[in-house]
Amino acid sequence: xxxxxxxxxxxxxxxxxxxxxxxxxxxxxxxxxxxxxxxxxxxxxxxxxxxxxxxxxxxxxxxxxxxxxxxxxxxxxxxxxxxxxxxxxxxxxxxxxxxxxxxxxxxxxxxxxxxxxxxxxxxxxxxxxxxxxxxxxxxxxx
Amino acid sequence: xxxxxxxxxxxxxxxxxxxxxxxxxxxxxxxxxxxxxxxxxxxxxxxxxxxxxxxxxxxxxxxxxxxxxxxxxxxxxxxxxxxxxxxxxxxxxxxxxxxxxxxxxxxxxxxxxxxxxxxxx
Numbered sequence: 310x311x312x313x314x315x316x317x318x319x320x321x322x323x324x325x326x327x328x329x330x331x332x333x334x335x336x337x338x339x340x341x342x343x344x345x346x347x348x349x350x351x352x353x354x355x356x357x358x359x360x361x362x363x364x365x366x367x368x369x370x371x372x373x374x375x376x377x378x379x380x381x382x383x384x385x386x387x388x389x390x391x392x393x394x395x396x397x398x399x400x401x402x403x404x405x406x407x408x409x410x411x412x413x414x415x416x417x418x419x420x421x422x423x424x425x426x427x428x429x430x431x432x433x434x435x436x437x438x439x440x441x442x443x444x445x446x447x448x449x450x451x
Numbered sequence: 452x453x454x455x456x457x458x459x460x461x462x463x464x465x466x467x468x469x470x471x472x473x474x475x476x477x478x479x480x481x482x483x484x485x486x487x488x489x490x491x492x493x494x495x496x497x498x499x500x501x502x503x504x505x506x507x508x509x510x511x512x513x514x515x516x517x518x519x520x521x522x523x524x525x526x527x528x529x530x531x532x533x534x535x536x537x538x539x540x541x542x543x544x545x546x547x548x549x550x551x552x553x554x555x556x557x558x559x560x561x562x563x564x565x566x567x568x569x570x571x572x
Binding site for chain 1: 518551
């Protein structure tokens with residue numbers, strides 16, 4: 310990831326390709342769906358019984374934030390948004406791997422599910438695949 | 452919350468999803484029919500939401516009411532949002548976005564039913 314400069318690429322465009330068109334249009338829709346799912350899940354959890362499982366619920370909130378930021382920044386697709394999307398999706402990747410592994414190794418810490426629990430098995434493992442696709446798409450369109 | 456009406460929505464959504472996926476795969480340009488199918492589904496969902504809220508108001512059963520209403524509104528919000536976003540892209544990607552919205556609707560209906568039954572915490 311060291312070489313992010315466009316100038317080193319002989320076929321460099323004047324600017325990056327938009328991230329919200331073509332396949333990106335579909336990808337943003339998937340991210341939007343997860344933004345909706347994670348936001349509503351964490352809103353319900355935080356509002357109803359935060360004290361029951363604070364760690365899991367805070368992680369739900371983080372996941373929601375990450376998905377919202379990724380959705381909006383991928384849809385916008387300007388240079389700042391691309392950086393923001395890269396950060397958000399990287400956090401997403403780390404989140405799903407760490408929370409996924411931790412929820413299997415230390416099930417006691419996660420009495421309540423988050424989007425990332427068991428690598429997103431409750432969501433057809435899409436949360437596990439999504440960050441890889443997102444990062445691939447950002448590289449592909451840069 | 453279960454029963455023939457929910458089943459109808461599920462079947463309509465799945466038929467629309469299949470047809471939309473075929474359209475996207477065949478790279479057919481989108482047309483009025485796609486818009487009409489989305490409109491039909493949305494009207495069905497409005498009926499589902501109204502029916503759900505009326506039923507909720509008339510019951511004493513233990514129920515996560517806020518969550519229930521949120522899922523009903525979520526169902527309603529998805530097709531219009533998908534159409535708005537999809538309409539900006541004339542390629543098959545736009546059609547695929549609408550197919551995704553159709554595909555997710557049965558899942559949302561199922562979640563609504565689970566919240567109604569009290570099995571989602």
